[in-house]
Amino acid sequence: MKDKIKLSDMSRPDRKPLTHLVNEELMPLPYPLDSPEKDHDWKALTEKVVGSVECGLDDTCAINIPQPKTKEEEDELVKKFLAGLDKLFTKENNWTFLQPLILSMEHCAKCQTCSDACHIYEASGQNEMYRPTFRSEIMRRLYFKSVKHGGVLSAWQHGDIEINWPLVARLAELAYRCNLCRRCAQTCPIGADNGLVAHELRKLFSQELGINAKECHDNGSVLQLKVGSSTGMSSLVVKDNIEFIDEDMTEKTGIKVETPWDVEGADVLLIHNAGEIMAWPENPGAFAVILNAAGIKWTLSSEIAGYDSINYGLWYDDAQFARVAIKHAQAAKKLGVKKIVLGECGHAHKALSVIADRVLTGDLNIPRESSMTLLRDIVMNDRIKLDPSRNDFPVTLHDPCNMVRLMGVVEPQREVIRKICPQFREMWPHGVDNYCCGGGSGFAIMSGNNFQDWRFHVAGRKKMEQILNAFQDCMDPSINKYLCAPCSNCKGQFRDMLAYYELWDKQRILYGGLVELIVNCMVDAKPGFIEWEWH
C-alpha cells in the first residue's frame, strides 16, 4: 500500500519516517530486472544514525543533520531557517535567482502536470513525497506565511503549514530528493520551476545554517578551493598522474602522447573533471591523443582549480559556485588562452558556460566552449582518420541534463556517434527530453548511510529502464554493448548502478565517454582502445 502522505505530515513532531518504499511498488523494469522480488533489499539505517541524525523523511538520509538536544536548540534552528527564508527573497542576498524564485512561488496553478515528467516520482511508484510540487508547495506556504506575513486570508488562499523543527529538518532532506534536472519545469504550462525551488532550499540551508551534503561541500568545493581539486589532488599529484596516463596511452595506442602543461597563449585551455583522471584515466588520455593528432594548440593548467572543472557550488551554494568559477577563469586569464574548453562533464559545462556567464565580468569573461563542438569539428572535418568498423557494436547515448536540456548542446555528440558507430541507437526519449541518470545534482558522489539504495532503486530507475530498452534487441551476454555518457558525474552513477545490478557481468553493458569511442576507431592508433573490461 502506498503511503498517504499529506503536506501537514511534514510537521509531525515524531522522528519516524513519513514514507517507506518497497521494491514491489516501484516502477517495473524491463528484462533482465523484471522481477522485483529478486531485486536487492534496501539496507536499513543503523540505530546509531536513527538516534543521532534527522532522518524522519523516508528510508534514507542524505545530509546527516545532527538531532538538536533541546527544545531551545530546535527553536533556534527554526529561527535561523526563517531568517534564511527571508534572505532568499531579498535582492542583496539573492539577486542571483530572486526573480525566477518569486515567479515560481506566486504562479504555480497546482495542476500537477510536472508530476508525470519527474523520473523520481514515476520510479517511486508515484509516491506523494516525491511529487515535484510536494516540496514546492511547502515552500510556497512558508513564503506566503512567513516572508509575506500572510494572515488568515492568505492561509485560506494559499494553504497553511505548521512551522516547527521537524518540518525544517524534513524539508532539508527533501531538497536532496531532486536531481535538479528540471524536466518538470520543461513541462510546466506556466513556467514554474520545482527544480529551482529545490536548488534554492539547498542554498538557504547551506548559506544560512551551514547545512549541506558533506560530499558536495567539505569533500567537494572546500577541498577544491583548498588544494585545487575536489579529488584532493594537488597540482604536483595531478601532473604525476597525467604523466603516467601519457605513458599508458602511448603504450595502448602506439602514438606518442604528451600532455602540455601551462602553455601560455595556447588556443585551448582544456579543463577536465579531475575525477576522470582518478577514475577513468583513458578519458583524459583519449583527449590528449585526439587533440595532438588534430594539431590543436592546447594546454592543461596547474593553477588551483584550473585542472578540475568541477563546480559543486552549482547545486547548493552561490558563494562557493562563484569562487570556483572565478578560479577557473583566473587560470585561463593567467595563461592568456584564447578559450576554455570543457571536457566531458555536464555540470561543469553548465556551470562555467551558462551560469557563470553572469558572474564573470571584464577580463575574466573568457570564451568557454563545449568539448562536444570541438570534437565534432575534428571528426566531421576529417582532421583525424577514423575507421567506424572498429566500433561495430551496439552503442547508445546518454544525454547529460546539464549539457543538453540546460545548455542546448544536443547534436555535436550525435553527429560524431552517427559517423563512427554503425550500431548506434537512441534511447527514448532523448535529447532535451532525456531523463537524468539519477546521479545529478551531486547524488552520484553521495553514498553516505544507505543513500545509494535510494539512488539506484529510485533516482536512477528511469534511466535504467531506458538503457535496458535501448539494448533489448541484443540482450545477450556474448554481445558487448556500450553506453556512451559524455559526463563524469553520469558515468559515476552508471559505474555504481551497472555494478549493483551486475549488468556488466551478466549482460556485458559497459559505459564510457565519447572520446574513447573516437580513439577506438582511430586508424593511426592500435586497435582495441576500449578494452571491454570493467573499471
Added chain:
Amino acid sequence: MSVLVYLALYAGAAVFVVATAARAWMYARAPIHLRWELYPVPHEDPAKVKHGGSYFEDKDWWTHKHRYNLAGELAVMVPEMLFLNALHEFNRKLWYRSFPFHFGLYLLIGACGLLLVAALLGIFAPALMAGALGMAFHWLYTVVGAAGVALSMLGAVGLLVRRLTDPDLKPSTTPGDIFNLLFFIVAFGVLVAGFILRGPEAPGILALVQGLLTFNTAMAVPGLLATGIVLCALLAAYIPLTHMSHFVGKYFTYHDVRWNDQVNLRGSKIEAKLAEYLTYRPNWSAPHVTADGKRTWADIATTNPWEGTKK
C-alpha cells in the same frame, strides 16, 4: 442602481489595470538573475530549435552573429497563449477543461472589445451604426460573448469537479482554489441569468456599455443583471491579486527565465548591471560564506577562505 453598476465596472477595471501593472513592474524591476534557460529556446536558429540546440553547439560561438529569431518565438508563443499547447502536450485531461475556460475568457475579452467599439461608434457616428454595420456588430459581440461565457463556465465547472475529485489535485487544493473557480461560475452564472431574465423594457448590452461610457444614470438596470455585472467587476479586480494573474507571470517565466539566453558581453548593459549587483552586501550567516553585511558579493566571490590552508 446604474450608478452602482458603473462605479463597480470602473473600479474593477481600474484595480485590474493597476494591480496587473504593479505585479508586472515588480517582476520587471527584479535584478537580472543568473542564466537559467531551458531548451529548446524558440528564438534560436530554426535549424537548432528542431532538436533543442543552442548557439553553444557552434564552434567559437562568440565569433558568430547571434540572430534573434522573433518569428520562431512567435510561432511558439502565440499558439501557447491561445491554445495552451504545453498543457495539451503534457496534461491532456486537464487541457479538455482548462482550454475552454481560458479560450472562453479570451472570447469574452474580445466581445468586450467589440462592444466598446460598437458603443463608441454608436455615440460618435450613430448613422454608421444604424444599418448593416450595426447589425454585424450586434451579431458578432452576441455570438462571441455567448460562446465565451458558455465555454468559460463549462471549463470552470470541469476544473472544479476535477479539483474536487482527482486524487492528484486534491492534496494541494486549498479553500481558495475552490473559491476562485466558484467565483467564476457564480459571477458568470448570475450575469447570464440576469441577461436572460432582464425583461423587455431593460436596456440591451450595447445600451449598457453606452450608458457606462456616457455615465447615463437614468438607465434602469434590473437587479439580477446589475448583481451579475458587479460580481464580474469584483472578479476582474480579484484576479490580479491572486495566482490567477499567471498571464503576467507567464510572460516573465518564459521570456526572462526559460528563454533568456542573452550573453553577457564585455561592456554590455548586462555587465553594467552585474557590476552593480556585485556591490550588494549580503548577510548570510553560515561562516563559510564570510558575509558580514559589510563585504560585497565581489569581495566574497574573490575571496578563497581556504587558500593556503592544508588539506
